[in-house]
Amino acid sequence: MQPFATMLDFQEGTITPNDNVIIRRLSHMTPMFADQDAAARLLAEDDPVLYEVYEVHVPDNAGNLNHCCSIIYPGKVGDEYFMTKGHFHAVEGTAEIYLGLQGEGLLLMETRDGEVAHIPFRPGVMAYIPPFWAHRMINTGKDRFIFLGVYPGNAGHNYGAIEQTGFAKLVVESDGAPVLIDNPKR
Ligand code: M6P
Ligand code: ZN
Secondary structure (H helix, E strand, O other): OOOOOOEEOOOOOOEEOOOEEEEEEHHHOHHHOOOHHHHHHHHHHOOOEEEEEEEEOOOOOOOOEEEEEEEEOOOEEOOEEOEOOOEEOOOOOOOEEEEEEEOOEEEEEEOOOOOEEEEEEOOOOEEEEOOOOEEEEEEOOOOOEEEEEEEEOOOOOEOHHHHHHOOOEEEEEEOOEEEEEEOOOO
16 A cells, blocks of 8 residues: 545545545434424425535555545534434444534534533544544534544444434534433433
8 A cells, every 4th residue: 555645625624536425414314313393394395415524445454544524514403403423433442533624513422331421623623532432523503514533444333223312412502502402212
């Protein structure tokens, strides 16, 4: 393998060249939002793009580092802000670094034994997600929320339980500001 470089546009969140761009719309994750009536109303008029991920593929072993840039668009489903699906790593003992580039957001994390944590994001915030912590990013601002992610090549994604019941906390807008509330499904 040879050294290489890509161009990360700090304003737009695009990586050029990239190997893949994930485009996640509301219909790809409708059941993950608490307010199903609000989701149905949004889907009836549009199927909004919630986020995009520009990915650079590297060999999927522990010695390599995946890196990708995500753009979460501003918006809400009911009171719940647009967010990533969120995941454990398939190899759970692998960490990740998130670096905020644009906009405002919140990193929500939890362990399998019930610990929860969150970190507010703005440009320059660099969070360390330790092994064994599930992680989800949420756009709590009015503009696009853009962040870089770096994680081991063998980490993989496990959406299983999170796709069914979600995280222990929801992040919703209350009086114009983000608040964490308990997830009634958990
Ligand atoms: C970050 C990284 C990626 C992840 C993406 C979207 O960029 O953690 O590995 O795919 O966010 O998150 P998710 O896969 O949970 O939808
Ligand atoms: Zn991850």
